[in-house]
Amino acid sequence: MIIGVAGPSFCGSTLTNCILGELPGVTGLGETHWILDRARDKPKRGKCFRHLDECPVFTPEVLSKLRAGGANNLYANLKRIVSPNVLVVSDKNTFQWGRFGCPDVLVFPIKPPATMLYSYVRRGKNLNNVVEQLASEWEKLLVLGEGRLMVPFDLTALAADPEHTVRELCARLGLEYSEEALRPWDSTSCFFGGTGRWPKFGREFRSTGLAWDAVFAKLKAL
Numbered sequence: 001m002i003i004g005v006a007g008p009s010f011c012g013s014t015l016t017n018c019i020l021g022e023l024p025g026v027t028g029l030g031e032t033h034w035i036l037d038r039a040r041d042k043p044k045r046g047k048c049f050r051h052l053d054e055c056p057v058f059t060p061e062v063l064s065k066l067r068a069g070g071a072n073n074l075y076a077n078l079k080r081i082v083s084p085n086v087l088v089v090s091d092k093n094t095f096q097w098g099r100f101g102c103p104d105v106l107v108f109p110i111k112p113p114a115t116m117l118y119s120y121v122r123r124g125k126n127l128n129n130v131v132e133q134l135a136s137e138w139e140k141l142l143v144l145g146e147g148r149l150m151v152p153f154d155l156t157a158l159a160a161d162p163e164h165t166v167r168e169l170c171a172r173l174g175l176e177y178s179e180e181a182l183r184p185w186d187s188t189s190c191f192f193g194g195t196g197r198w199p200k201f202g203r204e205f206r207s208t209g210l211a212w213d214a215v216f217a218k219l220k221a222l
């Protein structure tokens, strides 16, 4: 089974990938599209985000095998070469899943609207365009996922009661719970993509990422 973390950029997909990736029998691979899309200006993106050139799993040889056959074969190659486990991919949007095929199950991280918008606005995006883009991407994802299990993952509830919220997610996905999933920042598992702030992620998650009233105040002050 492949679980896709679905949503627009900055929706909390890396966090969700890494939480799920800590569950028994689950491998969270993150934004695997970077295995194929090695942007010239972001060469690190084509490597394991956690270990870069030191990665014991995603060596240059393994990466080259994963690229064989192009986009159509990426997920099958990951299952065959990396892990037969339940795989989590946070390729997350309809553009990528048009290339790789839609995952079997979609998990939608849900952030409070103010935190979602703040992630864009602080990067200089126009608020009106952002609202339109977000609505349009979610709509396309819901159409893409029609007929599949689609599960929301409420990040506000996660911040308030991590164990209950992760247990509930596990139950809906038919996965076994493990408390490792509550400390994804302590993990050393390999994954692709991410926000670039992984070393500080624990603090980020607890301070600005989910303290939505503080973010809302910042948004109002812009």
Ligand SMILES: [Zn+2]
Residues within 6 Å of the ligand: 048, 049, 050, 051, 052, 055, 056, 057, 058, 189, 190, 191
């Ligand atoms: Zn690695």
